[in-house]
Amino acid sequence: MAASAGPEIERLIALLGKLPGLGPRSARRAALALLKRRDQLLTPLSQALAEAAAKVRACSVCGALDTSDPCSVCADRSRDAGLLCVVEEVGGLWALERGGAFRGRYHVLGGLLSALDGVGPDALRVGELLRRVESGEVREVILALPATVDGQTTAHYLADRLTPTQVQVTMLARGVPVGGELDWLDDGTIAQALRARRPA
Numbered sequence: 001m002a003a004s005a006g007p008e009i010e011r012l013i014a015l016l017g018k019l020p021g022l023g024p025r026s027a028r029r030a031a032l033a034l035l036k037r038r039d040q041l042l043t044p045l046s047q048a049l050a051e052a053a054a055k056v057r058a059c060s061v062c063g064a065l066d067t068s069d070p071c072s073v074c075a076d077r078s079r080d081a082g083l084l085c086v087v088e089e090v091g092g093l094w095a096l097e098r099g100g101a102f103r104g105r106y107h108v109l110g111g112l113l114s115a116l117d118g119v120g121p122d123a124l125r126v127g128e129l130l131r132r133v134e135s136g137e138v139r140e141v142i143l144a145l146p147a148t149v150d151g152q153t154t155a156h157y158l159a160d161r162l163t164p165t166q167v168q169v170t171m172l173a174r175g176v177p178v179g180g181e182l183d184w185l186d187d188g189t190i191a192q193a194l195r196a197r198r199p200a
């Protein structure tokens with residue numbers, strides 16, 4: 001393949017193209033934007049990347065990403081250690097933290113069970129979860145997993161594995177989003193919301 005830019009630029013484009021949501025065309029546009037704005041974008045971004053590579057680690061307790069281990073959530077004594085929220089990936093933790101309503105701790109699974117992709121329990125942080133629950137501090141495990149086939153398979157598997165610990169296991173409610181018009185919801189969501197109704 002004839003490279004239209006120099007090998008350094010082609011390498012930059014190839015690496016950017018591996019990012020989620022960036023295809024070859026948008027990777028090329030991103031590379032060009034970076035190169036055209038060297039002082040505002042390229043140099044600060046390369047410094048931020050180097051700093052992240054040097055300092056960010058997975059928390060040895062919950063699996064979240066932070067510059068300290070244990071992470072700032074695990075180290076925060078004001079958070080309720082009795083509430084443990086299980087998420088698929090760090091992105092789920094960030095989403096719940098943005099919501100600001102949860103003051104417990106987290107456990108990042110590192111993926112979901114998937115028969116299709118050959119992902120079994122050993123590939124996920126299931127053993128670590130059971131050990132944390134068995135250590136006795138946890139009252140309730142909240143399974144905040146996606147409403148997909150793999151998400152629900154994983155939730156049911158974890159609920160089964162947690163049964164002997166006698167901890168309370170709950171799942172996030174599914175239903176009408178805040179500001180949502182009933183007309184716009186899909187049938188599955190409407191049915192779920194109706195089943196999950198509660199006293200007004």
Ligand SMILES: [Zn+2]
Pocket residue numbers: 059060061062063064070071072073074075
């Ligand atoms: Zn942590």
